[in-house]
Amino acid sequence: MNQRCLEAMATPVITARGGEFRDVMADLNSGLRYAFNLTPSQPVKKTHSWSSEDDYKVMVVSGSGTAAMEMLIANRFRSNDLVLVPTNGKFGERVAEMCKRFCNVKHIKYEWGRAFDLYELEQQLERGCYEALLICHNETSSGITQDAPAIAEMCNRYNTSFILDGITSIGGLPVHLEKWNVEAAAMGAQKCTAGPSGIAAIAFTTKFYERCKAIREQGDSNALFYLDIISAFKKGDDDQTPWTPAINLAMGWSAALNVLKEEGLENRWNRCQSLAAGVQNLFSHLGFELPADPFQRSSTVTAIMYPEGINDQWRVDLKERYATQVIGAQDHLKGKMFRVGSMGETTKEEMIEGCKRMLECFKDHGVTIPEVDVDSFF
Ligand SMILES: Cc1ncc(COP(=O)(O)O)c(C=O)c1O
Numbered sequence: 001m002n003q004r005c006l007e008a009m010a011t012p013v014i015t016a017r018g019g020e021f022r023d024v025m026a027d028l029n030s031g032l033r034y035a036f037n038l039t040p041s042q043p044v045k046k047t048h049s050w051s052s053e054d055d056y057k058v059m060v061v062s063g064s065g066t067a068a069m070e071m072l073i074a075n076r077f078r079s080n081d082l083v084l085v086p087t088n089g090k091f092g093e094r095v096a097e098m099c100k101r102f103c104n105v106k107h108i109k110y111e112w113g114r115a116f117d118l119y120e121l122e123q124q125l126e127r128g129c130y131e132a133l134l135i136c137h138n139e140t141s142s143g144i145t146q147d148a149p150a151i152a153e154m155c156n157r158y159n160t161s162f163i164l165d166g167i168t169s170i171g172g173l174p175v176h177l178e179k180w181n182v183e184a185a186a187m188g189a190q191k192c193t194a195g196p197s198g199i200a201a202i203a204f205t206t207k208f209y210e211r212c213k214a215i216r217e218q219g220d221s222n223a224l225f226y227l228d229i230i231s232a233f234k235k236g237d238d239d240q241t242p243w244t245p246a247i248n249l250a251m252g253w254s255a256a257l258n259v260l261k262e263e264g265l266e267n268r269w270n271r272c273q274s275l276a277a278g279v280q281n282l283f284s285h286l287g288f289e290l291p292a293d294p295f296q297r298s299s300t301v302t303a304i305m306y307p308e309g310i311n312d313q314w315r316v317d318l319k320e321r322y323a324t325q326v327i328g329a330q331d332h333l334k335g336k337m338f339r340v341g342s343m344g345e346t347t348k349e350e351m352i353e354g355c356k357r358m359l360e361c362f363k364d365h366g367v368t369i370p371e372v373d374v375d376s377f378f
Contacts, residue, residue: 001194001256002345008255009196009248016244019045025060025239028250031257032058035171035193036185036203037265038178045239054178057209059232061200062246065167065188068200070098071227072163072184073134075212077103078220081131084108084124084160086116090141090330095134095165102222106130112333113142113291113303118150125158132161132183138169141330143303143339144292145173152180161208167191167200171260172272172300172343177203184208192272192300193260194344195253199246209233259345273299275342275351278378282355285377286369291337300343303329307367311335314365321364322357348378 014020022045029050030043039052051057061068073095077083081103085096088110096107106124110116124130133155138145148164155162164185169175172192177185184204189195212229215221231242260268276299280290289305292298306314312335318324329337340358342351352375359369 001196001252002259004259005195005252005256009252011248011251013247016241016247021245021247021250022046022239024247024250024254025049025241025245028060028254028257029058029239031254031261032060032187032201032203034261034265035187035257036177036201037170037175038203048237049239050236055205055207056177056203057233057236058201058203059229059236060241060245060250061186061202061227062198062241062243062249063200063227064198065165065186065191065200066094066098067227068186068188068202069095069165069167071229072186072202072204073098074102074222074224074227075215075229076161076163076184076208077131077222078215079103079222082106082129084121084130084133086110086121086133086135087139088112088114088116088142088144088146089136089139091165091167092136092139095136099134103131113139113144113293115144115293115296116146116151118147118154121151122154122158125154125160128158130158130160132163134163134165136165136167137175137185138166138173138298138300140168140298140301140339141303141333142292143290143298143301144296145169145298147296148175148180152182156181168298168300168343171265171268173269173298189249189253189256192268192343193253193256195256196249199249199253204229269299271348272342274378275346275348276300276302278348278351279340279342279355282372282374282377286359286372291333300341302340302342303337304340305337306335307362310362310365310367312338314338314361317364318358318361322361324354324357324361326354326358352378 026049027043170187190197
């Protein structure tokens with residue numbers, strides 16, 4: 001998080017129900033529309049800052065990205081609906097698991113890091129039995145970005161709703177909700193927008209909301225209260241939330257989104273892409289194995305397998321000796337892989353320095369690393 005975000009979070013606390021907080025919400029809504037790549041709204045209260053000329057509304061969720069996904073899924077489906085969830089990593093699998101709590105799921109599990117078989121997905125959609133197809137757009141656990149335009153095209157052809165976990169894509173790589181006709185998507189503050197953790201947002205169409213409302217009116221909705229979209233919707237036009245919001249997190253996120261606006265969304269996408277390309281080319285050049293399919297590697301996170309004989313002790317040493325943190329892997333890849341983030345506000349200089357420290361730390365652990373000009377990869 002940058003200084004502006006931190007300082008905004010340190011602002012003396014204000015009440016949730018006064019005009020001051022409505023100013024914060026309007027600014028935040030407008031920033032969210034920008035990050036979601038939607039048409040702009042004014043950052044001014046009483047101007048319906050959560051909506052604009054397109055068919056989407058944005059909504060802040062007090063909770064992390066998981067709460068935002070749960071809000072989308074729990075409100076949108078009835079227990080007898082059937083949804084299709086293809087996955088190739090931990091977070092997609094979590095989407096499938098979450099859906100199972102609220103509806104029926106056909107979970108097509110691909111190996112972590114392998115691209116979906118679009119022919120198989122098309123065969124499924126052809127059956128005409130799915131209410132929606134949900135994906136984790138950028139699979140943070142294995143470093144692969146799904147081919148969203150191709151999946152969107154199929155969903156549109158088979159008249160199936162398309163819903164995205166965009167938690168590590170929105171704000172960090174190209175996402176076109178309107179062009180792809182995405183019905184709803186979720187994002188988390190702490191990822192591509194370098195905001196605070198514990199706050200998230202959703203964007204959704206009129207069709208999405210009407211469906212949630214119809215299910216409620218038919219008395220068919222899942223058991224939920226805190227994440228009830230109908231309660232939240234009623235407060236939207238007033239730049240308000242139904243329950244006490246995460247006030248200081250909202251102030252911090254709003255400041256981070258203003259930093260994003262100043263950088264420019266496409267500039268951020270391009271910066272993340274070039275940082276990721278640098279990391280991927282450097283480590284591939286040095287002979288490390290990257291588990292994600294090369295033509296769909298993520299530009300916000302790179303997953304890299306450890307060389308023979310290295311385990312997570314390397315990460316501990318990297319943190320302690322080199323004051324540098326990368327994240328480990330999950331589930332069956334735990335201790336076998338590490339992940340390098342290139343999202344948020346990371347600069348080229350910071351990434352180059354980080355890579356140099358990683359290579360030094362591998363040398364400390366006995367890995368033979370040939371002399372290489374790290375800067376030249378970025
Ligand atoms: C793609 C993806 N989805 C969901 C989540 C969960 O988000 P949160 O931890 O903010 O609840 C993460 C977190 O890393 C993620 O990367």
